[in-house]
Amino acid sequence: MTIITISRGSYSRGKEIAEKLAAKLNYKCVSREVLLGACGQFSVPENKLTEAINSAPSFLDRFSSEKEQYINRIRATLLDYVQNDNIVYHGLAGQFLLKGVDNVLKVCLIADMEYRIKLMMNTENMTYSTASDYLKKVDEERKKWGQRLYGIKPFDPILFDLVIHVSNLTVDDTIDIILYTAKFGCFQATAESQKILVNMTIKARIAASLDEHPNASITVENGNVYIGIKAPLNQKDRITKEITETVEKIEGVKEIKVTLESKSS
Secondary structure (H helix, E strand, O other): OOEEEEEEOOOOOHHHHHHHHHHHHOOEEEOHHHHHHHHHHHOOOHHHHHHHHHOOOOOHHHHOOHHHHHHHHHHHHHHHHHHHOOEEEOOOOHHHHOOOOOOEEEEEEEOOHHHHHHHHHHHHOOOHHHHHHHHHHHHHHHHHHHHHHHOOOOOOHHHOOEEEEOOOOOHHHHHHHHHHHHOOHHHOOOHHHHHHHHHHHHHHHHHHHOOOOOOOEEEEEOOEEEEEEEEOHHHHHHHHHHHHHHHOOOOOOOEEEEEEEEOOO
């Protein structure tokens, strides 16, 4: 079956479309549940995770791994959700968090700014200028976030399989387009796509658990884990032991190999 992500700017009817689409497909529909799941699993306040994925990194963030670790935790939680396919995700950054999973239909909903402003005015009882200022600020934050973390704008068409301009379409029209596209063979789960998903999930769980080594290189092949760390060689035994004890507890891990690259102490 298929995993579908719905990405959109604020006030483009993405939530309504995602929920009705999931109901038609009899799929599970998730969004904020992923954040809440990450909060519970990793004991992190929800506002910290929301800020990490929703706001642009500051200059100081370039020298701190905290924001990246929060994102690792969200990715690990989302990958856990999509293990069995049949899911519509309309939360934050699905186009980034599930990059590399073959059977994901990545949908982007776009709308004219005037359409979004009027929808926000009607929904939130705001003035035109207040709604306009808000949407421009949110769009700019997300643009900076995508560019600084991934080197690409968050709504660049290259990130998506399907881009739909919803300003002149009804919700049902939009859903029909997505349903038609979701039937294509390239979006159906296969043995190979499931293998990739399992390896990615294990890798994400490991990345989320290595708080002391945010820059570790991680490779997973059929449950066999290879981890590269830059650290002083005189700490090799201690670091290898710590990492092994942490990673061996993660579901799906079979064997672990830790390699240290020389780093001045």
